[in-house]
Amino acid sequence: MYDLSEIENGLKVATCKLPNTRAVAIGLWVRTGGRYEQKNLNGISHLFEHIVFKGSQKRSYRKIKESIEGVGGMLNGFTSEEVTCFLAKVMEKHLPLALDVLLDMLLNPLIRQIDIDKERLVIFEEIKMYFDLPHHLAYDNLQKMLWPRHALGRNLAGEVGTLNKINKEQLPQYKKKYYDLNNMLVCVSGNIEHSNLLKMLKRIFKLNPGNNSPGYRNRGFAPVITRQKVSCVSIISKQTQQSHLVLGAHALKRGHPLRYALTILHIILGANMSSRLFNEMREKRGYAYEVATLIKGFDDTGAFIVHAGVVNKKLVNACGLILKELKKTCNHPVKDRELARAKEYFSGQMLMALDDALERMIWVGEKLINRRKVLHPNEIIKSIEAVTPDDIMKVANLIFKKGIFNLSVVGPVDETKNKKLVGLLKGFKS
Numbered sequence: 001m002y003d004l005s006e007i008e009n010g011l012k013v014a015t016c017k018l019p020n021t022r023a024v025a026i027g028l029w030v031r032t033g034g035r036y037e038q039k040n041l042n043g044i045s046h047l048f049e050h051i052v053f054k055g056s057q058k059r060s061y062r063k064i065k066e067s068i069e070g071v072g073g074m075l076n077g078f079t080s081e082e083v084t085c086f087l088a089k090v091m092e093k094h095l096p097l098a099l100d101v102l103l104d105m106l107l108n109p110l111i112r113q114i115d116i117d118k119e120r121l122v123i124f125e126e127i128k129m130y131f132d133l134p135h136h137l138a139y140d141n142l143q144k145m146l147w148p149r150h151a152l153g154r155n156l157a158g159e160v161g162t163l164n165k166i167n168k169e170q171l172p173q174y175k176k177k178y179y180d181l182n183n184m185l186v187c188v189s190g191n192i193e194h195s196n197l198l199k200m201l202k203r204i205f206k207l208n209p210g211n212n213s214p215g216y217r218n219r220g221f222a223p224v225i226t227r228q229k230v231s232c233v234s235i236i237s238k239q240t241q242q243s244h245l246v247l248g249a250h251a252l253k254r255g256h257p258l259r260y261a262l263t264i265l266h267i268i269l270g271a272n273m274s275s276r277l278f279n280e281m282r283e284k285r286g287y288a289y290e291v292a293t294l295i296k297g298f299d300d301t302g303a304f305i306v307h308a309g310v311v312n313k314k315l316v317n318a319c320g321l322i323l324k325e326l327k328k329t330c331n332h333p334v335k336d337r338e339l340a341r342a343k344e345y346f347s348g349q350m351l352m353a354l355d356d357a358l359e360r361m362i363w364v365g366e367k368l369i370n371r372r373k374v375l376h377p378n379e380i381i382k383s384i385e386a387v388t389p390d391d392i393m394k395v396a397n398l399i400f401k402k403g404i405f406n407l408s409v410v411g412p413v414d415e416t417k418n419k420k421l422v423g424l425l426k427g428f429k430s
Helices: 043-054 060-070 094-107 113-131 135-147 160-165 172-179 194-207 259-268 276-283 312-331 337-354 357-369 379-383 389-399 417-424
Strands: 003-006 012-017 024-029 074-079 086-093 184-190 234-239 242-250 290-298 302-311 406-411
Touching: 003 194, 003 357, 012 194, 012 337, 012 357, 024 094, 024 357, 043 060, 043 086, 043 094, 043 113, 043 172, 043 184, 060 094, 060 312, 060 389, 086 094, 094 184, 094 194, 113 135, 113 160, 135 234, 135 242, 135 302, 135 406, 184 194, 184 357, 234 417, 242 312, 242 389, 259 276, 259 290, 259 302, 259 312, 259 337, 259 379, 259 389, 259 417, 276 290, 276 302, 276 312, 302 312, 312 406, 312 417, 337 379, 337 389
Parallel strands: 012 184, 234 406
Antiparallel strands: 003 012, 024 086, 024 184, 074 086, 242 302, 242 406, 290 302
């Protein structure tokens, strides 16, 4: 399914062979992100991601973009809590060019003050854009509730106060600390031979060796210690046309033995239009246009999240209904037909996604950069098929039975509604 090597300079190299595609997807993965940041440097990972697109020693910012887009490709990057990725998708014949552009960006960025000042303004607008969207505002608030005083509770984009203090000296220090070849992975998916990719990289590094420290060691991040004892409700009062709610409970870390049961629980409750919450909230009652569940999984913690935009006057009813459906999963086993449908949905979605070169690259690359085992899709399907109704009840009770939730709401919520919401959470008993 994939081949993995390490070349002489410490860079890990992976290929995912997809013979029936003309495109190749390239990802340069770095094991750093929001979790690695000190509070006073909140947002530096995301800012550095922006800065590397502004120019290198070989290419201007226009040349970087035009080199890839000018051959019909796409270029992008993203920062998450535990990894940062720079990616491109091009036709197979343009793979050497894409590799050279990405490596040049990451290893030889200019890091100029003028670019830092401009990108700060760009990120400020990005933050404003998301905070103008009530559901994003509610989700950001939920993160702070789930992981207070911890890096996971902070916004990945940073804050005005921290970003304004990050200077030209700190960004090169950040690069030196984390953008070491021993802390990076090149992952390519498409009709590519592993040996050919290794040859391309060796040619590139002969011309562009970069700076590498053989003794480099990633020292990781601060662990999460969960101490929450009671449910919390946080209201951001805003005159919106809908009330936007995000309900979250601490859940499983990424490698937990019950992770597949949690995945099936997520599908049953809110992953699609066949889910229980969609049927109960939208189809039967018309409370919401959008309602869904989400699983967040990290190295040492996780969260199960329900989000919805609901009719303002039905906010309390909607929250009560969500809690009622969560309670059902603790006490009543899933019927065979519903379970089979959820398993088929997972398998179909996964296999269809992995037919795409970009999706395959992200799927494999994210696991390898985090030093995790990449299972064959058939192994995962086998584990999904093994999930029983008892497994689902077990994981539901593990997450919901204590009745400790965090509810974040953005909308026109008065004190009466606030008290009713607090009462709902306090009265939850599975």
